Amino acid sequence: MSTSPSYDFIIVGAGSAGCVLADKLTRCGRHKVLLIEAGGTDRRFWIKVPLGYGFTFSDPAVNWRYDAEPDPGLDGRAAYWPRGRVLGGSSSINAMAYVRGLPHDFDDWDTAGATGWGWDTVRQTFDALESNDEYDAHGRWHRRGDGPVRVTDMRDHMHPFTRHFLSAAQDMGWPAMDDMNAAPATPSNTPPGEGLAHVRSTVKNGMRWSSADAFLRPAKSRPNLTIVSNAHVENIVIENGAATGVRYRRGQQKHHARAQREVLLSAGAVNSPQLLQHSGIGPAAVLQRHGIAVHNDLSQVGQGLQDHLAVSHFFWANEPTLNAKLGNWMGQMRAGLTYILTRRGPLAVPVNQCSGFARTAGADQPDVQVYCNPASYSTQASGKPQIDRDNGFLLCVQPCRPTSRGEITIRSANPNDAPLIHPNSLSTPEDRATVLRASHLLQSLAQTPAITRVTRERRDPDIMTMDDDALLENFRTRAGTVFHPTCTCRMGTDATNSVLDARLRVHGTRGLRVVDASAFPNITSGNTNAPTMMLAARAADLILMDQTDNRTSP
Template sequence: MAVAGEFDYIIIGSGSAGSVLADRLSADQDAQVLVLEAGGSDRRFWIKMPIGYGRTFFDERVNWKYETEPESAIDSRRSYWPRGRVIGGSSSINAMVYCRGLPVDFDGWEKKGNIGWGWSDVLPYFQRSECRVDAQGNAADGGPLYVSDVTAELHPLRRHFFAAAAEVGLPYSEDFNGTQPEGVGTYQINTYKGMRCSAADAFLRPAMQRSNLRLMTRALAHRIVFKGRRAVGVEFEQDGRIVTAHARREVILCAGAVNSPQLLQLSGVGPKALLRRHGIPVVLDNEAVGGELQDHLGINYYYKSTEPTLNNQLYPLHGKLWAGLRYVLTRKGPLSVSVNQSGGFVRSGAQCASPDTQLYFNPVTYSTAPEGKRPLMNPDPFAGFIISFQPCRPKSRGRIDIRSADPRVGPQIRPNYLSDPEDVANVIAGGRLIQQMVRTQALRGLIKEAIAPDLDGMSDEQILEDFRQRCGSVFHPVGTCGMGPDARTSVVDTRLRVHGLEALRVVDASVFPTITSGNTNAPTMMVAQKAADLILADNKKMETRNAHQKA
């Protein structure tokens, strides 16, 4: 077996969290840092061009392309889960929406016993990353991650959506990442000058200029190596060879909500019966590993429009060519932004104590292509738009478990969607809210006709049945290595150390105690920023203690 060397920190995964940690930990020139990434290079045109994520949706070269087990609550369908298998992880293939979430999300974490993770605690860690870019393209002082206001490039159709929201009494938010995130408005995205700004762009690549940071790509982690209950290294496969890297201080698992629990279980950390069934020696019996899986489910409603939309620009061949030429020459136009242009965080009814529904308004309709046939999105040959919603904080919980001791075999994913009655009620409430909006004067004048199925005449039962038949994941899996003070019901403590083990942490969306209200990329980077402070502080204490013992 080959040996890759000895490092102070080994980070498994170069995604949103791993890239942040690589930057923060390698800032100490005395610390040797290794980053292992199962995928390859992110230097691809379709990754860098914002609208290009439709091209990477089914691209196995950069995407794990996971599927859930058939889910009875959604008409026994499998749900497709794209996850980044590339430098930058899912931040290299996502739709780039940057939303911190709502303060109530993080105050909820703290109420579950996670002291130090309330809104006032985590806000500085969001701010540490962010570099705000205004609508004119001017970047303010701040962190390395560009968070851009791209309203200058957005389609004017959104004014009708805002007017409809006002008619039904929904507030307007100037900034979802500001002091008043509730309401409808325009999404900010992680781009700069018309190019995607992934976590790798912001954090990892600048850090790679340091001699003490090493990135190894196409390195598939097989297992964490333990000496007793202390993590001492990682065994991985690269170029057909099994290689081991040793860790002096810590192994940090940043593989995401699917791969982090998978790797813990492959390493002997998880439910005892599951591990024994696959012939894996048990290092630590913990039923919580892989449990508490949470995800957002959303649905689209399609309408033909009385006004031109992006379809009119991007369906004709000459329109595609013009948009492409404009993008290449100026980095502007519809190819420089996401299709998720407007939306918001709103209350589906007056009884709600806080926003419970996330909305999207997209000035385009498209056909979802069969896998491998063509890009994800092909605009329709008529003017059209989409209104979507997702319940913000689902209560249903699922599991992720290995199906084999072979790390190349994807795990079994069971989200257990809509198993909680409150989630069912929230689906109906969200559908009713969209019904109210499409009946407003603002949208009645914009809608030429609904594209079946037509939400407008549906009863509660029909709203729910339609949701079961057509809903899909919004690709926000979290919670499978959840944070909590109780070692019996959680995987990591509030310092993100794995309960019952030494020198091993999990730092990614899998540690979320509960799902945040919106897109999960921003809070994942926040978690990593806070984790870096925790790791550095803990190791400083250890060094001080060791120095005193030697004295």
């Protein structure tokens, strides 16, 4: 094992959260920081191309490619769980939708014990993070804000077919919004966030703008930041109840790095609980079963897993969609050439073009997210997308705030073995009831005048022929994750109901925090990349404040 260099902070994981921490903790120049990432460079064509999302979906060079265990709630199916294994983490392989979530999501965090994480507070952090390239009220292109995260209004680059989705929203009585992250001005009785809009995306000049682009590249030149990539952290070193460093492997060489102040775990909602358990922090019974010495019997590590599930239905269209441009070899060649020469065209726009939040029957707050895409496609056995030759489109619905909770546990004492992922989907009556209401909403959307005018044929399975029993069975057999795992090291009041306190410190272990989506007390209503970056930005402020106040212990 190599000698033990010393740093003030060691960050494990250069993903959506880790890149934010690396930037903010090194900016003052006083702290020496080591950032360790299991993957390699993000300088890859299909990472940078917005529509390249489909090609990184199963690429082992940039993706952990996890598989969940068979899920009884989903008819015993074992879902595929892609997670970023590359600089930028999942922000380098996601669909680039920038969605803050809804105000009540964060007020619920505060209620759950994450004191100080309510909407009025986190909104200020979002505002500081963002620079929005958008149109003003007079139709002029401008930039709002000066934060590092570039959020772009791409409506002028989206397919003309998307106008039908916005017309369908009006048919449904939903507000048409310019920005789904902004509260509507009218009508006054509309809950914050309800409505359909063109998706705002983390894209800059026709290229993906990941957390690595926004935060890590500005920090890389600083002498107080050391980045080690292609390195697998095997465990956190615990001495006398405190985290003092990490052990990691790079190639065949083992290394030990020491942390003078704190170890910051930003490995994600799957890998963070896995690494804690391999380090002797977690449910004692699990650790003992695999022969791992227990440093901190913390029962909630890996518990509380939440994710979003969505069901999609495809329709044949009677006018051109993206399939007309990308459903054949010649169209793909033209799109590729257009992108290379101009950074424009179909490849420059992420897959999700219209989305928004809506209320199902009887709901006071928006409780589902709707996705509408002007294309139809399938996924090959290799994981690569196969777009249909004929013109089609997609309607999709996702319950926002599931109540079911799963778990992640280590598979063995070997840190190279993938963890066991048990989603435990649809395990509560509330979630099954929401699935039915969401499915009814999708039926109503498919029957709006705007959608029926452009529908040539409903594809099998035809959602319009289903009663309640068939709708629930349809969801069980066809719904899938939209890759938003959270809450596996959640914040809360104490060790009986959480892993972290409200300052993201691990209960019962000094000098150790978890800063990523696993820290969410509950899943937010929409896509999780934006709130993950927000959480990391606030966490960095808390860490620096605690260093000044000498408050590093829970």
